[in-house]
Amino acid sequence: MNKAFTYILLGASLWGTIGWYVKNLYSYGFTPMEVVTLRVTSAALLLVIYQAVRAPNKLKLTSFRDIGYFIGTGIFSIVFFNFCMFTAINLSTIPTATALLYTGPAFVTVLSFLLFKEPLTKPKIVSLIVTLAGVALVVGLIPLNLETFQLASVLFGLGSGFGYALYSIFSKFALKKYSSLSITQFTFIVAAVFLLPFFPYEEKMHLLTDPTILFYAAGLGFLPTAFAYIIYTYGLNQTEASKASILTTVEPVVAALIGIFLFQEPFTVNQMAGMACIIGAVIFIQVFPEMPRKRLP
Secondary structure, eight states, rough: OEEEEEEEHHHHHHTTHHHHHHHHHHHTOHHHHHHHHHHHHHHHHHHHHHHHHHHGGGGGGGGGGHHHHHHIIIIIIIHHHHHHHHHHHHHHHHHHHHHHHTTHHHHHHHHHHHHHOOOOHHHHHHHHHHHHHHHHHHTTTTTTTTTTTHHHHHHHHHHHHHHHHHHHHHHHHTTTTHHHHHHHHHHHHHHHHGOOOOOOOHHGGGGGSHHHHHHHHHHHHIIIIIIIIHHHHHHHTTSSSHHHHHTTHHHHHHHHHHHHHHSSSOOOOHHHHHHHHHHHHHHHHHHHHHHHHHHHH
């Protein structure tokens, strides 16, 4: 295995550990939005430090008007999808929430068709159908299980996938002027600036003096966020984006293992099959992107 693949797999695996930090922060009384604030703020600080050492000129916007791109990636995507994902983790389980997050590529397909008139090819349609089947299995719609089906957790889980998809949509515009790493950096800066005024400093700031809590808060911003994005981007620059997308499917696998073995969260055979469908759909659309195209009427 070449170094690029190693970096991508390591970055995606680190993303899969997010639920571990989130669950532990919940145990100390932090809410989903407060955890989002801790994540984006610590990540923004670390990314700024990294860029200041590596390439200080990258810390400046080409044009102030470009802030619009990063309001999209930072607020409408990162803040929204993290809040939805962390809430879904709180309401359901880490494996279920992460599986629903991976509906993002399906949302990208639909949004790209509506916004950019990208054709709906046969592989895309097949992937959408398989994704929907996977979601139905993961949330307990197939077969219908009223004991496991929780509408709120499903909506937040799908919301995380939608928000995740928005990052690709807004980034498509920003990539014309900025590198992937610069986009990530400005995204987290904007997200942090947006959220920090709403953090309950009087109630929760004293908790961050606890070394254990500080470890989880700083760790969430470092390993599965700043460091993961840096090494993933490094690997991405040395391989094809389609191959990188396939390798990132290791993330929900790692998340599922953490939820099952560390937190003893339930994960049925049907849910495993559903996750396999969702991951399979992501891989399929990358392996077969150029089959004969046919627009829907």
